[in-house]
Amino acid sequence: MTDITHDASAGLFEARRGVVARSWDWARTNLFNSVLNSLLTLMIVYLIVRLAVPLINWAIVDSTFVAQNDAACKAAGGACWAFIGNWGRFLLFGRFPDPERWRPALVIVIFAAMMLMSSRVRLSGKTLFIMWGGGVAGSVALMFGGFLGMPYVETELWNGVPLNLLLTVGGCGFAFPVAIFAALGRRSRMPAIRWLSVAYIELFRGVPLITVLFMATVMVPLFLPTGVTIAKLWRAEVAFTLFFGSYLAEAIRGGLQVIPRGQYEAADALGIGYWRKTRLVILPQALAISIPSLVNTSISAFKDTVLITIVGIFDLLGDVNSAMNAPEWRSAYWEGYTFVAAIFFAVCFFMSRYSQSLERSLSRARPGPRRK
């Protein structure tokens, strides 16, 4: 009882002392608790100020938001955000025909909404699967058009951010089942299946993504019968799928590796067959363990999609590069790349935070077996 009253009065006292006094206390114990620490703190504050002031000057104080070319920006001396203002829609959607640009814009909104839904609302695996499957299929349909009065747009003109999003989610989505079978196959007792899986995984992990993309876009058409053409975008998507699949397979195999033998034996002893045992007992545990590396692979997959520029398909980065070819914006590369970096950072940061929350909720709901 005395403790409680003491704590309460102490709390009131704390509150009355105000924020400034408490921050000062915190700084004294954490930042200035010794001579060395005080010196380090002062040095770091100095460095931050030296860096931040010019950055703020460049990005905000001296920047130009409205201009017709980079000459006007140069006069002001700061960032030329007018470039993003004038060319922003081209950067995001590329050569997608102008009156129809609401379609890729809607695709971006759909993806953002699905990402938010996945992270903020607790949905069952089935709902998530249906939502993402439907979302991606709907987005592809929206990009194509050709129905409800929307003119048809060929895949050559699908540029910019929607392309990065579709390639990542489509690539990883198709790669995931491939990866599961490859990972299981690599641990199979049947030599033929094991060697096939090893060959697939090692081949695609051992070859640079650029090579795989070139093979898919340049070499594959040579082997197709005449008259048969597959759009370059789909060939590239297959290349991404196979490439990501090999990395995801290794991530999943890592999870499979740590499932104790007792789990397999317990399922065997109950008479549960191989596929059911894998689906109901082994994979749920293995995938939960692999989440950090699966997300890691997905994040690098998203960043790797920019390599598609190499085979002449224009994603966000490709758009920025071609926009900067416009003679009046030659010197705007800082602004253009900052814009690209900000978009990539936002998506990747979101993915990594999401994986952290996923791991936390899994470890809360499913504490591991208690070992003696």
Place this chain on the structure above:
Amino acid sequence: MATQQAATAAQVAGRPMIELRNVNKWYGDFHVLKDINLEVRKGEKVVVCGPSGSGKSTMIRCINRLEEHQKGQIFVDGIELTGDVKHVEAIRREVGMVFQQFNLFPHLTVLQNLTLAPIWVRKMPKKEAEELAMQLLERVKIPEQANKYPGQLSGGQQQRVAIARSLCMKPEVMLFDEPTSALDPEMIKEVLDVMVGLALEGMTMICVTHEMGFARTVADSMIFMDRGQVVEVAPPKEFFANPKSDRTKLFLSQILSH
């Protein structure tokens, strides 16, 4: 005395549930099981003991083919165990097994652990499986833990869940592979009580265990194994009072000396 004789008569009349004929097994060059012969009739309770590395766990793991034997024959309820997956799965449905390390599925609740096999293997409707599971949890005296995860239970509770999980498949035979060896001493009794209850209900059981008190209470016959061989088979009274082989005597003096 009269009832005991009647019980013995019933066992003799019971059909053979498990039969091992000249079973041999090697791990590489190491001969783990040497010409094992064993017959267990319906309702019979057999306790297998012996020093570690004597092959007792390997032997019972051969009975549901968690291990493969290389020579000899094993019959379970008349079906021979071969590489045929259909036979193996049929036998595994009839034979329950309890492990030293419990091996519960950590990502499923206690109730889901129990209903998994009945629903997916026996094709039981979910509601019926859950009713059965709750009955069995009552029987092992932990119905209140049904919605917890295995990691939240004590070792003794986990092992009782594991026993209930096996019973959910309504097995004809139960195999126990050192079920109390991984438990703290104060939890051993709660698990043994469940096993004694099961024995009294007439379940056919093969138990690898060092719990000699349990053996004396329930066993119809004791088997002593050493270096991959069955050294001695005898009813518990005779086994403890008057062991025949020197190796058995030595083993008993070592484990009963405290």
